[in-house]
Amino acid sequence: MELLEKTEEVRRELLKHFEEKIERGDAIEPRDKMPDAYRKHLIRQMSQHAHSEVIGMQPEGNWITRAPSLRAKQILLAKIQDEGGHGLYLYSAAETLGISRSEMIAQLHSGKAKYSNIFNYPALTWADVGAIGWLVDGAAIVNQVSLQRTSYGPYSRAMVRICKEESFHQRQGYEIMTTMMRGTKDQQEMAQDAMNRWWWPSLMMFGPHDSESPHSGDAVKWKIKRHSNDELRQKFIDKTVQQAQVIGLKIPDTDLKWNESKGGYDHGAIDWNEFYRVISGNGPCNKQRMEHHKKVHNEGAWVREAAEAYRMKQEKKLIHL
Amino acid sequence: MAVDSQLASWEVFMQSKPGANYIHAGGVHAADKNMALQNARDTYTRRGEGTSIWVVPTDAIVASNPDDNDMLFDPANDKVYRMPTFYTMPEGAKAI
Numbered sequence: 001m002e003l004l005e006k007t008e009e010v011r012r013e014l015l016k017h018f019e020e021k022i023e024r025g026d027a028i029e030p031r032d033k034m035p036d037a038y039r040k041h042l043i044r045q046m047s048q049h050a051h052s053e054v055i056g057m058q059p060e061g062n063w064i065t066r067a068p069s070l071r072a073k074q075i076l077l078a079k080i081q082d083e084g085g086h087g088l089y090l091y092s093a094a095e096t097l098g099i100s101r102s103e104m105i106a107q108l109h110s111g112k113a114k115y116s117n118i119f120n121y122p123a124l125t126w127a128d129v130g131a132i133g134w135l136v137d138g139a140a141i142v143n144q145v146s147l148q149r150t151s152y153g154p155y156s157r158a159m160v161r162i163c164k165e166e167s168f169h170q171r172q173g174y175e176i177m178t179t180m181m182r183g184t185k186d187q188q189e190m191a192q193d194a195m196n197r198w199w200w201p202s203l204m205m206f207g208p209h210d211s212e213s214p215h216s217g218d219a220v221k222w223k224i225k226r227h228s229n230d231e232l233r234q235k236f237i238d239k240t241v242q243q244a245q246v247i248g249l250k251i252p253d254t255d256l257k258w259n260e261s262k263g264g265y266d267h268g269a270i271d272w273n274e275f276y277r278v279i280s281g282n283g284p285c286n287k288q289r290m291e292h293h294k295k296v297h298n299e300g301a302w303v304r305e306a307a308e309a310y311r312m313k314q315e316k317k318l319i320h321l
Numbered sequence: 322m323a324v325d326s327q328l329a330s331w332e333v334f335m336q337s338k339p340g341a342n343y344i345h346a347g348g349v350h351a352a353d354k355n356m357a358l359q360n361a362r363d364t365y366t367r368r369g370e371g372t373s374i375w376v377v378p379t380d381a382i383v384a385s386n387p388d389d390n391d392m393l394f395d396p397a398n399d400k401v402y403r404m405p406t407f408y409t410m411p412e413g414a415k416a417i
Binding site: 081 | 326328346348352356364365367368
């Protein structure tokens with residue numbers, strides 16, 4: 001009993017020390033003591049973030065062989081390679097919390113870990129590649145700029161690196177939309193159609209409204225999260241509406257209007273039923289995305305085995321020298 | 322089939338331009354040092370971020386324990402004479 005009280009006292013003391021550090025604005029580094037809940041929250045968030053980068057390669061990868069020009073193809077390849085790279089930055093940052101990349105991938109495959117819901121939608125036309133870069137990466141940037149100041153050092157540093165690279169992604173998407181809006185009537189309609197399909201899912205990327213967000217309490221207190229879901233969503237809407245207007249795209253929201261008093265746009269109701277339907281596995285591409293990841297992972301196993309075998313052979317050679 | 326391996330973990334240090342310090346960039350997974358170097362190149366220098374790379378096996382890094390911070394880093398505070406501002410220079414002395 002006495003021992004239990006003692007442990008509880010130590011735990012409280014450590015938590016106090018940790019929260020003072022957070023309060024001062026100090027970054028938390030891998031070897032620092034941290035509450036289990038902080039570690040768990042970060043592993044969940046960072047692995048989900050890493051998985052999203054990697055799964056996000058699929059809808060765009062679908063268009064590499066059908067890109068309309070060599071220029072477009074080179075750009076798309078570079079962008080998708082970046083997404084893979086971003087996944088790797090984040091996996092290695094998450095590994096500093098004591099979880100291995102194998103475990104994270106196993107959790108993705110078992111369904112325990114999630115990835116961003118947005119990638120459960122298909123990229124149906126070339127305009128979708130534009131919409132993904134402009135809207136989906138645009139929304140991701142708003143979130144990631146905010147995360148550059150997250151309290152966990154390795155996560156924050158990965159975000160700084162990612163943000164430097166993301167703005168190219170958004171610009172290439174916006175350029176595709178611009179080109180199509182200056183094109184034929186069919187091309188304009190195709191761009192507007194992509195806009196109509198990606199707008200609402202992009203708004204959903206920021207997660208439930210603040211009043212409904214289940215993970216926010218500690219995440220805000222411990223400065224993992226620096227802005228609320230609704231704040232970030234507002235920021236995204238306010239900058240994107242103007243960009244749409246410039247190239248003549250309509251925002252598919254009849255309730256969207258400028259609110260002078262708050263200096264931002266009011267938007268229509270988000271269909272959260274759709275969000276929960278898709279996130280629980282019933283979106284158009286959930287099954288396809290996971291099956292593809294598992295297939296490629298399993299088919300690549302021999303490469304990893306061969307690399308290990310080669311290393312062991314080289315080490316043996318060294319011993320016999 | 323053998324247990325699936327994600328290969329060993331390596332830390333990557335990059336020099337941004339000749340003469341600069343090597344700075345930690347992140348990690349990669351690789352079976353051996355050549356693969357680690359190649360993966361570090363592909364992962365961390367897609368935009369000319371560096372002129373030179375070091376890769377080090379993660380388990381070869383020895384890190385100080387934050388619990389020892391007082392012992393390791395505090396003593397400097399009472400040795401202010403190590404700072405140039407500690408010394409009073411005579412009026413009129415230049416370039417010192």
